[in-house]
Amino acid sequence: MRVAVMVEGDGVSARFARAPEIRVYEVEDDEVELVEAKENPAAGLPRGAGRQIVGVLTQLDVDATVAGRYGPNALQGLKAQGIKAYIAEPGTDPEEAARKAARGELPEG
Amino acid sequence: MRLAVTGGKGGVGKTTVAAHAHRILGWDAVDLDVTAPNLHLYLDCEEVERRRVHLLGPKVDPDSCTLCGECARACPAGALIVGRSWDFDPDLCHGCGLCVRVCPRGALDYVEIEIGEVREYRVRDTGSRLRSGRLNVGDRRSRHLVNHLLDRLEGDEILLDTPAGAGKEVYDALRAADAALVVTQPTPAAYRDLRRLLRVVRAADLPHVVLINMADVSERWTERIEREVDAPTLRAPRVDDPLESDELRDAVRAALDEL
Numbered sequence: 151m152r153v154a155v156m157v158e159g160d161g162v163s164a165r166f167a168r169a170p171e172i173r174v175y176e177v178e179d180d181e182v183e184l185v186e187a188k189e190n191p192a193a194g195l196p197r198g199a200g201r202q203i204v205g206v207l208t209q210l211d212v213d214a215t216v217a218g219r220y221g222p223n224a225l226q227g228l229k230a231q232g233i234k235a236y237i238a239e240p241g242t243d244p245e246e247a248a249r250k251a252a253r254g255e256l257p258e259g
Numbered sequence: 260m261r262l263a264v265t266g267g268k269g270g271v272g273k274t275t276v277a278a279h280a281h282r283i284l285g286w287d288a289v290d291l292d293v294t295a296p297n298l299h300l301y302l303d304c305e306e307v308e309r310r311r312v313h314l315l316g317p318k319v320d321p322d323s324c325t326l327c328g329e330c331a332r333a334c335p336a337g338a339l340i341v342g343r344s345w346d347f348d349p350d351l352c353h354g355c356g357l358c359v360r361v362c363p364r365g366a367l368d369y370v371e372i373e374i375g376e377v378r379e380y381r382v383r384d385t386g387s388r389l390r391s392g393r394l395n396v397g398d399r400r401s402r403h404l405v406n407h408l409l410d411r412l413e414g415d416e417i418l419l420d421t422p423a424g425a426g427k428e429v430y431d432a433l434r435a436a437d438a439a440l441v442v443t444q445p446t447p448a449a450y451r452d453l454r455r456l457l458r459v460v461r462a463a464d465l466p467h468v469v470l471i472n473m474a475d476v477s478e479r480w481t482e483r484i485e486r487e488v489d490a491p492t493l494r495a496p497r498v499d500d501p502l503e504s505d506e507l508r509d510a511v512r513a514a515l516d517e518l
Contacts (some may be wrong), residue, residue, distance in 0.1 A: 198337050205331060209344025223348070231344035234396055 151177050153248040156217040164218035167199035173244050177252035182245050200224035216247045217253035220259040235259035263436035265421040267452030271444045272472040275501045277420040279511040288418040291432050293392035293404045298420050304380035313371035314354030319345045323366035330358035375404045402428045404470045409435045425456040431465035438518045441469045445480030468517045473497040491517050
């Protein structure tokens with residue numbers, strides 16, 4: 151399962167669409183591997199970030215995402231693309247968050 | 260002549276002056292202040308027609324769409340997200356139609372997206388027409404509605420009540436006009452907005468005069484505006500009932516004579 155964790159500093163970002171960094175993890179049988187880390191191109195948009203980030207995640211071909219919370223536009227867009235939106239406490243270790251998301255242990259947005 | 264009445268800051272008396280100008284000239288008027296149209300409240304009007312205004316956005320035929328994403332890559336507004344499904348946000352669409360054109364499968368067709376309406380009024384005391392744009396609450400596409408109205412101007416004697424501020428749609432309105440009556444007040448905030456607006460007026464390159472409304476409120480600021488503004492300036496007094504005031508009416512008439 152591919153999970154995109156929205157990161158700010160060293161932990162899970164409180165914000166979804168405007169988190170500065172995206173880390174993509176491949177999780178298989180509790181083995182977590184970081185496959186990609188990139189700057190979030192939607193972070194600085196004046197508006198419509200909630201939509202654009204969904205386009206970015208679609209291109210990264212992820213199955214789920216983790217953030218502190220989600221905006222309404224983002225949630226609607228994620229639903230349309232079949233990407234699961236998991237909520238984790240801001241500051242959580244990104245790798246741990248990806249593992250828990252893959253296990254389905256996190257609440258959904 | 261097509262005359263624009265404009266004012267950078269809200270509340271300086273732009274629409275009141277527009278109402279006086281309308282009653283003096285008797286011309287058809289267009290209210291371009293689409294987020295808060297109110298000229299019809301200043302004039303004795305009856306509504307005669309109401310039409311919805313649309314943009315053309317895309318709709319998908321799911322049987323033909325292969326989710327290739329060409330449309331989403333072409334969309335300048337970012338209104339389309341295509342991945343595992345075709346998802347469209349009508350609020351972000353600006354109706355350019357690029358998506359429909361680039362679709363290699365011809366899977367997209369046009370659908371109407373409502374952004375507001377145009378109400379037409381008959382003004383009782385002048386017998387002329389007032390067309391008033393009204394943007395849907397919360398919609399951001401004011402410029403489309405302003406241009407919808409500007410594209411449909413009829414005749415050569417028209418009064419344009421521009422949107423407030425000094426934005427793109429104000430520029431569009433000024434470009435459609437032959438002259439501008441710029442309303443301000445002798446306060447720091449109004450003067451700051453006036454200077455911003457005058458840059459837009461100069462860019463639109465049309466003759467204009469500045470009417471300092473309630474000039475007697477501050478002699479200091481009135482004099483400063485008169486000294487620093489590079490256009491003819493006139494004074495209008497503070498009055499109790501501006502809409503019915505003969506004094507304000509005379510001041511507007513003097514400003515019109517300057518143009």
